[in-house]
Amino acid sequence: MSHAPSDILYYSHNLNPRVAVAVARHLQAPVRYVRADPMGREREAFRPINPNTRVPILVEPDLTLWETDAIAMRLAARCDESFWPPARREEVMLWVSWSAHHFTSAGGVLYFEHIIVPRYFERAPDAAVVKAADADFREFAAILDETLAGRRWLVGDAPTYADFRVASALPFAAEARLPLEPFAHIRRWHAQLEEIDAWRDPFAGLD
Template sequence: MKLYYSKNLNPRVAVAGARYLDAPVEYVRMSPRDPKYEEAFQSINPNRFVPVLVEEKHTLWEADAITCRLSALAGSDFWRTDDEMAEMIMWISWCTHHLNTAGSCLYFYKLIHPTFSSETVDPAILNEAMLDFRRYAGILDDQLAGKTWLVGDRISYADFRVATSLPFAEGAGLPLAEFPNVQRWHEQLWAIDAWRSPFDGLN
């Protein structure tokens, strides 16, 4: 199996999940929008995005689907398949539509945009994203009160997915100190090698 990745937000989650599961994949760093690779990569993923998991007979794109597949192959409950599955999917859906939308906006405009553009970002975009981040981080903070992990009493993919933007909190200006339960929870994640340093040893 090959896992095509870059070092951006969603591919980072996929690589972290694969390494946490000790998945037997070959990691291939890819820039599918590079004109040198764009045409060839379209046959792997017509969206021309990473991450992509390529197996002998089929291909999966999107970090959530990839982690689901790798967890099943590993026989792990990292991707829940029991009565906790619905709650895990609730968190995945919630962060995709709310917390990570705000966090990824701040990540992009604070960290990525300056690498290819000198144009000033509309402050209204950043202000709205920050308001949304604070709103949803507050909800997450309340839900984490008295809890170690988001789902049940052990880590799940929901923890990785909800924390997508948090490794970049300092550079993106995410105010984690305002949310002590979120900060505590992410410090637990940070103690996991696969989450803290998913690209160690990769190019």
């Protein structure tokens, strides 16, 4: 008799949970996927396992993790170390940190103002915020584009979590109005990621 996995990955369809689900499915992690709404009707129920009341959350019998990067590190260690290779962990971490503080930080603002605000808030996107984020995105995209001119993937010869993390906002590029047109190497690199089923459609078959 087969049994459902005891580990649960709680997720939503938003930017960071999308990355966590893509990682788990790419690594074929033995987890059960549960769509959740901890910012809404399930808020108090989720507070004991994540005081931030946000997803993603990975719940194992003896460990609970509630940040995308920590979840990715855990799943790579359990399922396929080459996705966060121990010999190159600092290089992967460099790109994870750069994404969080620079490239995806700027892209995340455009994602929020152009996608989340119209959906959930009774206001228009903040033009000043959008202008500043657009400028930041272009600045950091130029750095990424130059880097990718000389390599196929960010770390090594195969996709790693560095690629998944830095590309976090790119699946939302059209709707978030990310200015990718000048950056041919970024567009080529993300097209490669789109060839990976788990990245292109992480929610296939899920709610």
